[in-house]
Amino acid sequence: MNTSPFASPTGQELLANRYQLKQLIGKGGMGEVFLAEDILLGGTQVAIKFLSQSVLDSSRQKNFTREALLSAALSKISIHIVWVYDYGLSESGKPFYVMEYLSGKSLKKLIPMPSDKFFNLTRQICLGLQCAHQGINIDNKIHPLIHRDIKPANIIVIPDPILGELAKILDFGIAKFINSSSVITTKGFHGTLPYCSPEQLEGGELDSRSDIYSLGVVMFEMLTGKKPWQPETDYFGAWYRVHQFEPPRAIADLAPHLKLPQQLNDLIMTCLAKKPEQRPQNIGEILQVLNKIQQSPQSLPANLQNPAISKLPQTIVKTFSQLVWPANKPIQEIVFPQLINTSNSSVVSLWLMLPQIEITNRSHSTRYNQFIFIAKPHPMLLWVTLLYNREHSPKWLPCYLDMQNPQNLSLVSTLAATEYYFLNFFTLEEPHNCVNILRSNINPVQQQNLQTWIKQSRQLPPTSQAVESKKLLKQQYKDIQSQMLQHLNSQNQISML
Incomplete structure (x- = not known):
């Protein structure tokens, strides 16, 4: 410290x-x-x-x-x-x-919002809370984190080329630190009264269901622009009475134009239940309901109707079918990694733009990958994917990741945890659709290496020598290409991963 x-x-x-x-x-x-x-x-x-x-x-x-x-x-x-x-x-x-x-906007400034924005941002907020509630493993001990001050002002929304808008939660752990030495009184209370759960106002022991109550208030406000209660004053006693004893106002009365699905209305009201045992018991239950509401009976888009893709989880296919090539990326043959949120999880994907004929030629390739990491002078990861078949020349897809970049660390952490990633193929020809999806598994040894390198990167002091490390990895790139080809050529039978 x-x-x-x-x-x-x-x-x-x-x-x-x-x-x-x-x-x-x-x-x-x-x-x-x-x-x-x-x-x-x-x-x-x-x-x-x-x-x-x-x-x-x-x-x-x-x-x-x-x-x-x-x-x-x-x-x-x-x-x-x-x-x-x-x-x-x-x-x-x-x-x-x-x-x-972060150069973005507080969620508070975006309220109220249309339903599509509501679903997009609410799902992301839930994914952040779910990660915290499941806990952090430190020295082989799980430490669940409860936020204790979920409110629109503690959520920032920034532009994102994939999600359109990316929601990030502020101030995790800080409310607990402050509350640990405060007495719950009208003067000593350190929370935000309109969003506090009944048990928080009582000064009781809190668990993740307290955050779920606060999330219910936020969801109500995201849709209506108003809070579920309107006490006569903003003093502690008035908010205590409404949280403990008064039912929330009806969404339909405050915003009759919304025409909410009954499932969504019921979900929000259940989150606002006075007793923790009457609320959803974890964020996963909320994500399941949101996903069910948004599930569409429509068939897959024609460009993604093929047998290989039909075997993938439908949440993956539906999410990927809606992807568009980012406006800030050139229309040319390039590859870059992205962390993508599905309805109930996050996955890593490599985005490739290739001519349609080459995408067709690569659709039955063996996928093989390797990772190289250097810690000094700057922590940097080389992630190489090879698309290989005997009829066409090898297709190499290298990615260099600065391991002191927060987004890259999140991406690699997900990569190590999920044990696989997807390759999304976009056509060089207009309208630049995603027309194929392949999956590439990660060897368990490589997966363990990634976890080790993530931990090592977090412990290293900040440096500004990323360019030097990238140059060193580029020198090793040819060696790893040779090793990967030797491995594949030595196999008597090439099988799809």
């Missing part, structure tokens, strides 16, 4: 000897957020949050360290949780943590 000569958020000295604060960009009940530059990473912009309470005794410092470590670990395994990569205490004892700076 870093200590800092930085005594005041308005001072001029560097925080933790590396962060130059520029301007205040946010302020709330739990603290202030500043835009800053990380001078050790060439002036990279970051966001730094100073918590409102000072931490001077060793016990509270220990609690803060624990929650900061857990939230930082969590942010590295879910793309839907804001990346946290440093933390510490200022000279005056104020805790701070450093996170990625």
